[in-house]
Amino acid sequence: MAHITIQDVRKSYAKTEVVHGVSLEVQSGEFVVILGPSGCGKSTLLRMIAGLESISSGEILIAGKVVNDLEPHQRGCAMVFQNYALYPHMTVADNIGYGLKVAGLPLAARNAKVAAVAASVGLTEFLDRRPGQLSGGQRQRVAMARAIVREPAVFLFDEPLSNLDAKLRVQMRHEIRRIHNQISATSVFVTHDQAEGMTLADRLVVMNKGVIEQVGTPEEIYHAPASVYVGGFIGSPAMNFMGGMVSPNQACVALENGSRIEIPQALATAHAGQLVQIGLRPEALSLVPAGMGAFDATFDFFEELGPTRLYHFQFEDLMIAALASDKPPVQVGQPMGLKIAPEAVHLFAADTGKRLEATQKAAQPVMV
Amino acid sequence: MRRAYFKNNWVAALMVAPQLIIVFTFFYFPTSQALYWAFTLEQPWGGGNTWVGFDNFAAILGDAYYWDSIWVSIVYAIGSTALSVIMALTLAIFADRQLAGYKLYRVGMIWPYAIAAPAVGLAFRFIFTPGAGLMMFINQMFPDLWNPVDNGTQAMGMVIVAGAWKQVAYNFIFFLAGLQSIPRSLIEAGAMDGARVLRRMRDIQLPLLAPTFFFVLVINITDSFTDSFGIVDTMTAGGPSRATNLMVYKIFNDGFQGLDYSGAAAQSIILMLLVIALTFVQFRYIERKVHYT
Structure with a gap:
């Protein structure tokens, strides 16, 4: 568990600024969804929290510590990628356990942890398979398990459900919420799908063109949109x-x-x-x-x-x-x-x- | 995939004709000639060839020099392939990491492939000549340390370096393309998992590069058996005392210098079969194991 503080964070590529001074406070154990159309800077913001993208100006603090210059793995974040980003040449077990292996955990302890996490997301019988032999939903679970096993303080999700079909998406949505409640990490979830945002979030952050339009509970945002943009974007x-x-x-x-x-x-x-x-x-x-x-x-x-x-x-x-x-x-x-x-x-x-x-x-x- | 069909067969025939003529003139016709020569022997004073069956092959395979040549070819194949693959992979990894100036040397790296083998050989002959330049300087400090003219091992090393240098450009292109086709998110997932640059390279990039790696290996080994002629011819002419007498050079030497057409033809048939077998084995059995889907 850790709270995240984002202070006037900006991101520019060459001379083009894509995130224009974003400030946000995410409470410890909270589930925050960043919602916005493609190109609004929401993924860039998430990747700056993860450490995959440098921060042009401003500060990001995780658990009270400035992380601007820390390597991704030093920030205590785990990330679930949109296309899952599973290692295709490793088995499911190796995929889940890779972070532990890099961290130098002995084989026996690693196997025990991997088995426990795999069981919690229903992957036990697939541990010896390669990602190529799994369905979309199963791959999604592997990606989740890989993030959970590291016991992160912060869970980052980059549109993890957008490659699934509608029914599976709803099912995985529930699963993600269940896992969040179980491991009580702080979660930041990026999506362009308002249904995901409304249903998952404790608090919703609506972004547009590199700025935050509104922050609030899904209820507040629906019933009191702060701008024409939010009003038109939320609600179907x-x-x-x-x-x-x-x-x-x-x-x-x-x-x-x-x-x-x-x-x-x-x-x-x-x-x-x-x-x-x-x-x-x-x-x-x-x-x-x-x-x-x-x-x-x-x-x-x-x-x-x-x-x-x-x-x-x-x-x-x-x-x-x-x-x-x-x-x-x-x-x-x-x-x-x-x-x-x-x-x-x-x-x-x-x-x-x-x-x-x-x-x-x-x-x-x-x-x- | 869209296909175009020709209603008129003559147009189609006309269009493939240039390529077919080239293939027939420079591949099938010489191969058939080599086959003819390999199974016949010209009479001492002319007057046509007589059929001798496998006698030419038996003579070659019973010749210790021929086995020497095979051994030398294998050393060259392994040496030049290993060297060029390692160099190309290192360079490709740097280019992939987009270190400063990578665009410039990405182009620069490709040029050596456009240079003909004899030109490469000639250039390296100047570099490695014991009597001038860098090597003379070394020889002055350690007298007689470097003399590929009478040291067979040094001669082989020299030929390997030249052959590998020429091949680096080609391998580099494939390795760079292979590295760039690995999804960025896999590298990022590795970074999130705590793996640093070298660890990610070992655990993620290199294993995923395996298909490219084996493709390059097949091409390099095959190439080293056939394309090394120009380098050997200009640098060592097979010497000293047959230390760099590669199979392909021995064919030329026996046939056109020694005028033993039948023996040379038999050797070229063996070389051809060897290359075909190698290609078949590698594509059929090795490449199959390195695809991840």
């Missing part, structure tokens, strides 16, 4: 966005076509007259007869999801998605009203994209 189906202006007199946002969307009075007072983007979660919209809702939109088509249906509407030149369980009440091409509770409206500044709150606190700090 994605949040709907519309431009408008906070009406100074009534508690609402006036859209360009004159429709009004009600928002809490305190929020309207705080940002009266400001140009905003409003964010509406599809599940926050309810379908009502035309003229009865906040605004009317033309019914386009719907997707059957089983427990619910995803309705698509045309509103001005925007596509609006709404989740509802009832059958389509009108014909395609007919207008329908969409209603929304004032508390469910997310408000973002049109210029900066930052979240607007009723109590005007500064943009949520990234350090937690």
Whole structure:
């Protein structure tokens, strides 16, 4: 167990900076997921923690010790790679035990440890096989076992599930969480898959273009996204966005076509007259007869999801998605009203994209 | 894989013709001639060849000089292959680690392969000549230490160095390609496991280089049996007292200097069979054991 402190860390290749001053605190024993699209710098950040990538400026501390100039194995981290990175010429047992062998552990002790770890991830009967003779899921387990056996203080995962099929991915997700709870290491997990991020994380770090957009529990991030970017990135189906202006007199946002969307009075007072983007979660919209809702939109088509249906509407030149369980009440091409509770409206500044709150606190700090 | 088909067979034939003509002129035709000569003997005063069966082969295999030549060839093959493989591997490892200036010497390393064997031999003859340059300096300090003209072992060493030098470039390309095809993440996994540079090389890179290694080995040994002619011819002419009389040089010597066409032809058939057998054995049995999938 060890906590990780990242202080204003930057990474540049030649003259291009790809990570622009990231600060983050990971508590001991915490499971943190770094989530972001490809190229956002999340893997680079992870590799800087691991020691596979040099740190251009800033400091990384593991268990209170600056590790900037330490070799990877001196940092007490173990890493699970995206493509597993198993040694193809070694058996499963040798793959798992390689780190122990390098550390100079005697053969008997090594074998005992390897056997114990292999048993814990269900690999006992495959110890004599080569990685080439294993399935994707089994290789994944070997990669996990290789990391566990070293009893690391910090567990690093670089998109370890992205090469698996959907069903196996969910299964391995549970397994990773179970192992984390069992060995109580600090885990940092990088992924572009929001479902993985939401389900695995104690705390979620959303990155975009080399900076951290928001840090918080999955719940906080879903229900109070700090920016337009986070709102649009987290949640499937994605949040709907519309431009408008906070009406100074009534508690609402006036859209360009004159429709009004009600928002809490305190929020309207705080940002009266400001140009905003409003964010509406599809599940926050309810379908009502035309003229009865906040605004009317033309019914386009719907997707059957089983427990619910995803309705698509045309509103001005925007596509609006709404989740509802009832059958389509009108014909395609007919207008329908969409209603929304004032508390469910997310408000973002049109210029900066930052979240607007009723109590005007500064943009949520990234350090937690 | 996409394939192109020719509707007109004549066009196809025309296109493969140049290559076929070359192969027939310079391989099948000489081979058939060698076979003919190997099983016949020209009459002393001309007037056609008479069939002698395996007599030519029996004569060669009963000749102690021929066995000497085989032994010398094996020494040369092992010596030059080992030396060039070790040198090429070392250089490739440095190039792979991208030490300063690697781009420059990566190109520089490839040039020696473009030099013809006799030119290599000539260049090394200047370097190793006892009467001038570096070797003269050494001989001045330790009189008569270096004289490949009458010391067979030194002559062999000299030929091996020249042969290996020429082969290094070729091996280097394959080793570098082999090293670069090892996924970076394996090296990184090794680093996470605590292995340092040399340990990673021993435990991860070299084992994964094994297929390349055996390919290079086959090519080098085969090459050393056949391509060494130019070097021997310019450097030692097989001497001193047959110490560097490699099989391929002995064929030339017996055939074109001694005018024993039948004996030389029989030797070249044996050499050909040896090379074919070697290639077959190595590809069939050794290479199979070194693939990881």
